[in-house]
Amino acid sequence: MGFPKSVNRGMRHRKQQEDVVLLNSDTLVCQNWLKNLQKAAYSEPNIGTATPLSNNATIFSYPSVNADNPVPNAKACQDISAVMGRIWHRDTIDVPTAHGFCMYVKSSCLEQTGLFREDIFAQGYGEENDFSRRAAALRWRHVVCMGTYVGHAESQSFSPVKHDLIARNLEILNGLHPGYARLITRWQNRDPLAFYRKNLDLARLHQNNPSLKSVILIMHNREGGILRHVWHRASLYEQAGIFAFIMQPENHCSGRPIWKLTSLREKDYPNLIIPRNAFSFRALYKELNCEKFEIHSYIGSTIEKIFSLSQCGLPYDIYIHDYSWFCPRITLVSDTNHYCGEPDFEACLACIKISGTRTDDPAPLGKLRNWSRTLLAQAQRIICPSKESAARLKRHFVGLQPEVIPWEHVLNVEALSFPIKRHHEKRIIGILGAISIEKGYEILLVLAQHIKALHVPLRLVLIGYSCNDPALLETGVITITGHYEEYEIQALTEKYAIDWFFLPSLWPETWSYVLTHIWTCNRAAIVYDIGAPAERIKQAGGGLVIPLHTALPVLITLLMSPYDYLGAFRTQGDAFPSSSRSIRP
Template structure:
């Protein structure tokens, strides 16, 4: 090919289903094809069952008779044979495999694709980035991504045009939109239609053959295309993939290990981060940075569901501490799978400010400050943007998030003299200096949000609050006004406790109640949908779960009543939301958010959280006996009105950002993408996990009697302040 001349290119489009999507694909691809003098589109109707498909294809082919070549298979040949027919049609052309469920950006996508393909003479294939293409995905690696921010494909691709980044070598291309040079195709051969006739695996096989012939397969970070995925093979996809994997494994024994090594190294991470930073910076949507502790729980759930509520009306990012070594992690979305940038908070603080300014952050939303350095209190002023604060627990009152005493129980009132040795102040920090630091961001916030009135009442005596509002967390994924199922008369009743049940959340109380019920031969079975901080006698636990599984787990266990044994004034309780969504009768403490959320709810019993196990077990059984019935008619609760703060007022607090008028690269020294910490555990963390595994074994329950809980917990906190489930996950990820 002469310098500056474009190669001859045939874009091959096998077609089977979905006329509307197919036409949209063609219309998105054509502008780029029309700009190149030697480019053609070969559209092949593989005996489509859609009655309007052929006529629609003929109509668009008539508009571009010199460009579109319409072929028809009289009988269905399958994807691979159809592709091979297209490859042979222009025997000297490079080819682009294009699935009919792909949307391309504006008029130069094909130019950029062939330019990457001709960077060197040993390139066989080039694949662009997309939303749903395994190792080529953007923005979140290996995920099925929605289109970012509700933008068009062309708007997203604008951030991919400049600067041009080096392509990355990969074990395979992905056939949704894959450029193949004719030189490699002639030497390696066409797709193996005899083996992969229906589709899936054919491009992996070709790419492996190309590697064996000395060629390379590249992924380009310079183009973005949208891939719907699965239109052609929707009904048989899983079976095709399984069969293809077996064939690939047999032919290329190292293939899957090569793919796993590619995933582990993730060589596209740098380019993905730069493209996403550019995209965010050039988008005029409101941009919010959520500052949190990064240890999961209700805070993480509220952030994710708030992002769902805002949808494509705002961009949400997070800043959390990363371990105890001074690193902070800036995640480029709320999703746990998001790419992140890492900064040493003290040393890189100015760089972090530059990145946040470059992104155009318009609002800081504080959720927690634990484990952050002192710079966190200067962030609103240094960025000169508004900030909000949502109170999720009682940490800001003195470092104790639960207000519990050393026994794990809230005494029923807030007492300045209350001390819990499990929550010491940092070295050199007093109660007043701790609060004085937090006054800088709490008392200057545009508004302080409380998920319950009970929480606000306690805080109002400690902080001078400028503006406050009671705002319940968004509940878009659960129906908290679901009909309540009556307690059906039966021989035994299953009492469900939801979540990770710590001492403060009532694990010891549940055990005591279960033991008492067993001794009294009461027909009560206690099941924790989740796990407790230690093994509990007479209590079944289902083990750790992801929250999307909670509802099904509760149904599988046949829960009759949801019991909430909390020993501290919870500020909201998402597990309560799940119980309400399940329509379960509920027994909960008359404490914290529970009485507010359960007011006037039928089949609900509130109790004094300081009552002992015997009293509560009797009350629970009496509650069951009073309401057990053979009538299965659901009881309708009072409808709970959604709080509209987040859909009406929230975004008014965001300062309009200065949006970059064109794509501009942030200097690399200000985004240290190589600072991503490896998953490592120090000796203390490993010791904690190993002790926990030993202690959790049923044969080790005698430890409860020998070593007091406060000693065990004190040792754990001395070794690590991270939650045990986070340490276990971290341990598993280091294997």
């Protein structure tokens, strides 16, 4: 008969002044579900319908409103419902429409509005929305019941034709009620349930963890090695029994700037979202029983907002991943696409005026450095992954005493070497990662062009991608794999028979997970004498360090036979491990 006719058939059997509950057969109800639905419906005289929260019910979905939630078993459903019942004070939130999976309808509302439309909605979808809008036109309100939770498998009746039915009936619905889609979108953008979902997350979090302790790790909303390090930090806290929440800047669908907290248990508590201000942060900090917070980046949040958090009197540490604390270009690469040499303040201002910032932060350079100085000075600990990054920070902020703690355990790579090749044999040289300008894109392009022009027996393989792949591919001497997962690096290295790697990065990286990946593949690396990669090779071996801005002919010679330079040190009786020395060709 289809859903509308079947429902109407049931509703016609009700006695006079009897309320009605529509309950799908693919649902799972909990204790007191009907009692609490009724309480919500009768909390005010003009409420016509009440709909509970569910794992799968569009705008009524919880925990996540934007992603699929697993269908709960009886215990999980009851646990959520019990917490909801405990924190509910019979308050309700208005919604533009009820949801037919579990829908309490008052008798007087049903009598005035009439039954579902049987003639136009076919098998189903949209009939309860049409009913809701007709009831709203008669001044009946529709509310969310926040006192119970109903599990829902969803779409079991019409799953083979669901999308076609929805598309067809939504068009009909907008024809019957012009502006319906905009009404739903506006409600979703306002998201009146967000505050309640956050409080429910917090209540469940404390219910499941009576002795909750946590930390908040603040980072940016971009890609990069910082992601790996922050999630590693989170896992270490979790292993110690401390909840770790990663806080990142986002924009709500309404455009409001927010901070969103995620964790290794994101699917359980996805609603920890707060306005981007110190008052909200401090309140959430207390609710989560935080012991401290870590600042890994201010980018995306703005240095001013992060500075305001430091003034709340809460303990915090700072981890140094780049140079955005004093360089809005982040990487110390100037408008000439080379390492800037860290000039004086006026030269930095001129550089920013010409090239702009890369932090998208409105703070002028002077304020940036003043706020950074205070932030760093008041931190309990400042942690740098390399001696060079610590030294640069101390140069710009005199008096700081940062700790040097590598992001990873030091690998034993002293035995790694460059396999000797005959002069005419082709060398396969790998480049790993996302190659931007500061990561050496222009060097790579000119190198590829010269290899092609001079018929040098070198072949380049970029495991990853660049800021301009077509120009590199046009040379005909480079293969580009595109985006990769970490577990694929070893296989791609073997597939392309890479002999050794070249890191063309021009900026003083604070650390380099790329170098770690190369070493994990049992390959040696050639790097410029700048930043953590050079420092690590000098300390541990596993490659060759060459001068920054090495002339192109010399660079090609080094890439062709790096072992010749290592051998020269051996013949001179060098006391240091040959694989860990820098050279001056």
